[in-house]
Amino acid sequence: MFFKNDCKSVNLYISAILDGELKDKKANKIRNHIESCDRCRSELEIVKSIKPLVKNKIKIEKAPFYLKTRIIGSIEELDKEKSLIGRIFPIAWRPVYTTSVVAMLFLLVIIPLYYLSSSVSASPIIAKSVKNHMSNTITDIFDEQNPSNGTELERKFDVPGLSWQGIGSPKVTLHYLKERRVAYISFSRKGHKLSVFIFDINNLKLPEGRIIKQGDKEIFVDTFNGYNVLFWREGNTGYSMVSDLAGDEMLFFLKYGEGYVNQIQKNIEIGTFFEE
Amino acid sequence: MGKKEFEELALPHINSLYNFALKLTGNTGDAEDLVQETYLRAYKFFHKYKKDTYIKAWLFSILRNTFINIYRKKKKEPEKVDFHSVEQFIDQLAERDNPLSKDDISNDLSKAVLDSEIKSALDELPEEFRTIILLSDIEGFSYQEISDVIKCPIGTVMSRLHRGRKILYKNLAEYAKGKGYL
Numbered sequence: 001m002f003f004k005n006d007c008k009s010v011n012l013y014i015s016a017i018l019d020g021e022l023k024d025k026k027a028n029k030i031r032n033h034i035e036s037c038d039r040c041r042s043e044l045e046i047v048k049s050i051k052p053l054v055k056n057k058i059k060i061e062k063a064p065f066y067l068k069t070r071i072i073g074s075i076e077e078l079d080k081e082k083s084l085i086g087r088i089f090p091i092a093w094r095p096v097y098t099t100s101v102v103a104m105l106f107l108l109v110i111i112p113l114y115y116l117s118s119s120v121s122a123s124p125i126i127a128k129s130v131k132n133h134m135s136n137t138i139t140d141i142f143d144e145q146n147p148s149n150g151t152e153l154e155r156k157f158d159v160p161g162l163s164w165q166g167i168g169s170p171k172v173t174l175h176y177l178k179e180r181r182v183a184y185i186s187f188s189r190k191g192h193k194l195s196v197f198i199f200d201i202n203n204l205k206l207p208e209g210r211i212i213k214q215g216d217k218e219i220f221v222d223t224f225n226g227y228n229v230l231f232w233r234e235g236n237t238g239y240s241m242v243s244d245l246a247g248d249e250m251l252f253f254l255k256y257g258e259g260y261v262n263q264i265q266k267n268i269e270i271g272t273f274f275e276e
Numbered sequence: 277m278g279k280k281e282f283e284e285l286a287l288p289h290i291n292s293l294y295n296f297a298l299k300l301t302g303n304t305g306d307a308e309d310l311v312q313e314t315y316l317r318a319y320k321f322f323h324k325y326k327k328d329t330y331i332k333a334w335l336f337s338i339l340r341n342t343f344i345n346i347y348r349k350k351k352k353e354p355e356k357v358d359f360h361s362v363e364q365f366i367d368q369l370a371e372r373d374n375p376l377s378k379d380d381i382s383n384d385l386s387k388a389v390l391d392s393e394i395k396s397a398l399d400e401l402p403e404e405f406r407t408i409i410l411l412s413d414i415e416g417f418s419y420q421e422i423s424d425v426i427k428c429p430i431g432t433v434m435s436r437l438h439r440g441r442k443i444l445y446k447n448l449a450e451y452a453k454g455k456g457y458l
Contacts, residue, residue: 049385054444057394059391062295
């Protein structure tokens with residue numbers, strides 16, 4: 001049953017209704033809400049008016065006639081190159097050729113990469129955050145080689161007053177590795193999940209590029225395995241936010257939910273969440 | 277799978293691919309190169325194409341990856357997730373409590389704006405939104421197919437498509453207002 005204040009949760013399904021992408025049960029629920037809600041109805045009208053404009057008024061351009069010939073030509077050339085390589089390196093020589101290429105690759109690419117990776121070390125953290133986000137468990141994000149034997153605690157609780165996209169008090173799960181000071185807070189709503197990882201950062205350097213500013217914060221943004229990742233630091237504490245939500249929604253959450261994340265963090269430090 | 281089979285399966289989609297490439301790159305020269313590069317990559321990796329799956333979606337996904345890898349390096353387009361426009365979106369999200377209203381609009385939008393204005397409004401959308409709108413409304417891809425092309429969860433496709441349409445509407449309504457229609 002949808003009430004008026006559920007507009008925000010209905011909102012994103014409005015286009016899906018128009019595109020016939022929802023199953024009957026869900027579609028009926030959304031339709032019922034739209035019928036009783038002026039605001040959502042006018043939004044449906046809006047997307048209804050846009051769809052045909054794109055469909056009918058955007059000119060479809062045809063490929064120029066010579067492009068097909070050009071492509072067929074380049075495919076034939078590619079085949080010729082392939083057979084040329086086959087002639088220069090006949091079958092018997094191929095294994096030798098391959099091994100030497102691998103060895104060269106190792107010397108030229110992999111070894112320098114190994115050294116490079118020690119200075120740009122945020123990416124493994126991002127990879128780890130995403131992995132943990134998906135598996136819903138926390139391992140030691142901070143340092144795989146030095147795993148923690150600390151106590152892992154898990155606690156579900158409500159944060160009074162925290163509102164996310166119109167949903168008051170989303171369920172928050174907090175995992176905490178005491179000795180490592182690694183905490184993982186996960187919010188979930190309607191199949192979407194957003195996780196915030198908090199960890200000791202030490203001398204970690206942020207990778208360059210893809211940095212955006214929000215307030216006085218510098219946030220590194222990336223996508224990994226189809227998830228959006230935000231990454232930022234405050235003093236020696238690093239934060240990594242992972243979600244399947246759009247990047248702008250994550251920033252929106254950060255802007256308005258950060259106070260609560262800090263509040264949770266403080267309570268972790270003081271130990272109030274784990275007193276019992 | 278040989279050259280003949282590849283050409284029979286893949287080449288009929290050349291017009292759709294070219295149209296999409298043109299909307300992504302914004303000029304005919306780059307669009308032609310992008311389509312050619314897409315076909316070459318598709319041919320090289322044809323053994324990875326799963327038979328009887330939708331080849332058009334497979335080709336579109338190669339085209340978009342190629343575009344991201346090659347053309348974005350040239351700085352013609354912003355980085356992966358378009359965070360240049362993020363600040364603008366944050367404001368738009370904040371506007372959710374004070375949403376767009378169809379009541380403001382007395383005339384039919386399609387009469388109030390020119391085709392060329394629809395085109396420029398679409399071109400101005402960040403690539404993430406533009407791609408999904410094009411795939412959905414011009415190519416008629418399902419959400420599942422779009423999610424395969426852009427490698428994002430269906431929920432993201434759904435929310436971006438909806439938001440993209442709203443931004444498009446807002447921008448078009450502004451054009452119309454500017455001309456005194458609304």
